[in-house]
Amino acid sequence: MLSKNRIKYIRSLEMKKYRKAEKAFLAEGNKLVNDLLGHFSCKLLIATAQWLEAHPLLLAQETIEVSAEELARASLLKTPQEVLAVFELPSYTYDDSLPGHSLCLALDDVQDPGNLGTIIRIADWFGIEDIFCSQGTADAFNPKTVQATMGALARVKLHYCDLKEFIRVQTERNVPVFGTFLDGKNIYSQELSAQGVIIMGNEGNGVCKEIEALVSQKLLIPNYPQGKDTSESLNVAVATAIVCAEFRRRPS
């Protein structure tokens, strides 16, 4: 049985200030909850009897069995699933030297929670474990983002930081900083590396001027056919995918 207060608590996690205050985030659905259970501490698990029966070995601080109707009242999804869980927000530490020995992503004010979730999923697929985000980037624990990651959030760490300062430090240490720009060089002809930072910008405005000035290799994803009007553009998650695929390209 779910009290009104519980439902209010769960639904409040849609908002960042409540996630911060409660140090908690919400995830819904069988695959996602299962993926996250092994990686984050589960504060509260709410599921149907059928789901709980099928998953007897779960570690949650508290488990509540509910009917599908009750679960739907707490759910933020259009199509509520049979399970919903509240996890503890993780606190990651990082050091500035990470991009010196591994490939990282950096996001400069990516606004759309769905785009952010898709980017986290792309990072996971291409073995990128750390994403550095400007403070203006959407919150990774927004329920829309969590759902769009499809569990990748369990394997990719997001670090919110002063991104300009972070990139400045990388440049100082001669760590390569990559980004896509319309005046960049054809990505397929450039030497890419297994270390460094790939920076992706805001949906409308791209990468801010200060950070653009710090980019050491400007890349272009060429459109087709050559010379076509380039007034159109690619969605930021799509561009991230094409760039990451190229960095991780390995013909068998």
Added chain:
Amino acid sequence: MLSKNRIKYIRSLEMKKYRKAEKAFLAEGNKLVNDLLGHFSCKLLIATAQWLEAHPLLLAQETIEVSAEELARASLLKTPQEVLAVFELPSYTYDDSLPGHSLCLALDDVQDPGNLGTIIRIADWFGIEDIFCSQGTADAFNPKTVQATMGALARVKLHYCDLKEFIRVQTERNVPVFGTFLDGKNIYSQELSAQGVIIMGNEGNGVCKEIEALVSQKLLIPNYPQGKDTSESLNVAVATAIVCAEFRRRPS
């Protein structure tokens, strides 16, 4: 001034049955409306005085000047823009032989309107002018799809058809049919072509078995590092982007 009936008419275009009955679709926002105005016949244009002043040379069957508040009442967007337009639904014809001389996309029950819009935008970027869709694929003129195309809908034609039959015909004619599958061959080692069909499947279930059996070249987008657990997957729009980029790859 917008009557209640007008507002009802505009908002009804969110639903496919009304779009079909009215042979009309809705687009919102300055860039999108401008992009579409050159390609589709505009039945109704609703905009603020300021927008109309800045765009004096417009061809619409009817133009209504409104306040921002009035426009917001008709808008389906969370953040209404200064212009909204109703266009005539186009009717495209196609012939089965198209994939014999150009690269086309085919979508087998792609469900999410946002994914479909992103895929149309990707097709535009990579010079793919025709997309063949199963009848179960989301409608390209769903307002969410229209908005996500960012104007690409003006340059890419969508053909809803009996996709199994369409693909069967291609196979009979030895036109190559490509698709991504977990048991496919590394895309970076395969010979790709400038003609044929790239088929992408439903978000949850992929390509249906009958069509999979007709695919002549099964491709795999390798994840990184090699041998990593592949329980995760890529979003269908993201996979489409990586595949199209590879087909259109041209190092300068």
